[in-house]
Amino acid sequence: MATVLVIGAGGVSSVCVHKMAFNSEIFTDIHLASRTKSKCDAIAASVKTRCGQEVATYEIDAEEVPAMVNLIRKIQPSLVVNLALPYQDLPIMDACLEAGVSYLDTANYEPKDEAKFEYHWQWAYHDRFKEAGLMALLGSGFDPGVTSVFTMWLKKHKLKTIRQLDILDCNGGDHGQAFATNFNPEINIREVTAPARHWENGAFVETPALSKKVEFDFEAVGPKNMYMMYHEELESLSKFIPELERGRFWMTFGDEYIKHLTVLQNVGMTGIEPIKYQGKEIIPLQFLAAVLPKPETLGETTTGNTNIGVIATGEALDGSGEKTFYINNICSHEAAYEETGNQGVSYTTGVPAMIGSAMMLQGTWAGNGVFNMEQMDPDPFMEMLNEHGLSWNVVEMDAPVGF
Known part of the structure; x- marks a missing residue:
């Protein structure tokens, strides 16, 4: 059994949560949070109709680390899936470290004041995740991913x-x-x-x-x-x-x-x-x-x-x-x-987010530290792409x- 917390309530999140619900043997307990709870509620209602699974929803500002930590500790997930904006990657990673939970995202960090997508900010977290015995998987979308x-x-x-x-x-x-x-x-x-x-x-x-x-x-x-x-x-x-x-x-x-x-x-x-x-x-x-x-x-x-x-x-x-x-x-x-x-654009990102999450929760992809997709065995991921x-x-x- 695995509990997962998804952050963000856009189209990618909607696809990912639906696909998680379709795979309830892996994702037994799904929680969804974003700045606008009504968007989470709409996704949860669709998931209930299409998949029959309940999704718990919350309001959260992902840039507020103490609030994120409190929510994570309340839910106690095995994995936090960050499908929010790239500006929020580092605060969510900080919250995961403080709360002791592994992390996954689909896009690398970008500062608000500069259009500069680079991994070095997140790669700098490697030792902290390694020492905490946690895994962070970066870029589990389509491109990257x-x-x-x-x-x-x-x-x-x-x-x-x-x-x-x-x-x-x-x-x-x-x-x-x-x-x-x-x-x-x-x-x-x-x-x-x-x-x-x-x-x-x-x-x-x-x-x-x-x-x-x-x-x-x-x-x-x-x-x-x-x-x-x-x-x-x-x-x-x-x-x-x-x-x-x-x-x-x-x-x-x-x-x-x-x-x-x-x-x-x-x-x-x-x-x-x-x-x-x-x-x-x-x-x-x-x-x-x-x-x-x-x-x-x-x-x-x-x-x-x-x-x-x-x-x-x-x-x-x-x-x-x-x-x-x-x-x-x-x-x-x-x-x-x-x-x-x-x-389809949301679909092609949301499905890989679900598959990367499944890889981590099932222990197929494992490790302590911060990792990119290139560092993992491609075969099981490729098999799940065909299946989902x-x-x-x-x-x-x-x-x-x-x-």
């Missing part, structure tokens, strides 16, 4: 070394809105407007945001423009694959998205510095996020597929020379909504990518 597991599966089963790696994230869904983001608007826009960085010859190379674009033909989606940008798994992959010569991350955006984002950026609405408005301080991006459609409301109208995967080139395990493999998942927005009431709605496929390509 599944893409890292995909990569390490290829290295375990197909490639002795990985020389080049490209992560391709395509959302081919149509939500019917003029402009909306498929996950938290504030985080999405901060990521997209930040300078791009990719790994090359032992260092990160920075280029202007959205300055490199190529077209790629995605299965079940079709040809899409994808843009090179920075994503946090490049930091961990370059650390745990020392022979990596080049690592890049690509994400697709439609022309309408780019047009709207450009206008919003030009008029200052994507800024993260406080401004004075009617005697009060506001942050433009937070105001923009407040008026945009909530990602968790897009499920009913979103159609189409996501296609996310990695292309890796390196020395083949069988000694047959250099080879290139493409491993990916295709997820239907409609199927995700039918099962959990959420669109995110089946994957791997093919050998004729040649390395030419972009």
Whole structure:
């Protein structure tokens, strides 16, 4: 029997909690907390209807460490699953250490005042978690998360070394809105407007945001423009694959998205510095996020597929020379909504959060300290992906990518 406390009540949390409830033999007692209890109550009601399992709900400010500690001690979970905002990672980790419970998240820490996703803040917690006999698993979403597991599966089963790696994230869904983001608007826009960085010859190379674009033909989606940008798994992959010569991350955006984002950026609405408005301080991006459609409301109208995967080139395990493999998942927005009431982008992050939690609770993945997905055996995670709605496929390509 395992008790779990989930923090956050957005679309990813909704998917994760639904999937936990569908696997009640692992997650026997589910608790859900966020700053807005009504959102937790709505998820709990849906879970009760769809899965028949009760979910206890609470109001909590995840940045208030003493309050978090009190809640954890009240519930006494085996694991805290952080599906809140990246700004809240460190306070939640502090609370877990003080309360003596293990930790999992899907996105690495980011300061509020700077769009800078990096792991070093959380890696600095390793010794404290190790000494406490606790485990912290970082980035158990899709990217980061599944893409890292995909990569390490290829290295375990197909490639002795990985020389080049490209992560391709395509959302081919149509939500019917003029402009909306498929996950938290504030985080999405901060990521997209930040300078791009990719790994090359032992260092990160920075280029202007959205300055490199190529077209790629995605299965079940079709040809899409994808843009090179920075994503946090490049930091961990370059650390745990020392022979990596080049690592890049690509994400697709439609022309309408780019047009709207450009206008919003030009008029200052994507800024993260406080401004004075009617005697009060506001942050433009937070105001923009407040008026945009909530990602968790897009499920009913979103159609189409996501296609996310990695292309890796390196020395083949069988000694047959250099080879290139493409491993990916295709997820239907409609199927995700039918099962959990959420669109596919939330689904592709929420399911891996559930699987990572199951890995920890069952002791399949274990250790004392702070760990990334690349440090774990990919095989049991890959098996659960196939079993819980995110089946994957791997093919050998004729040649390395030419972009």
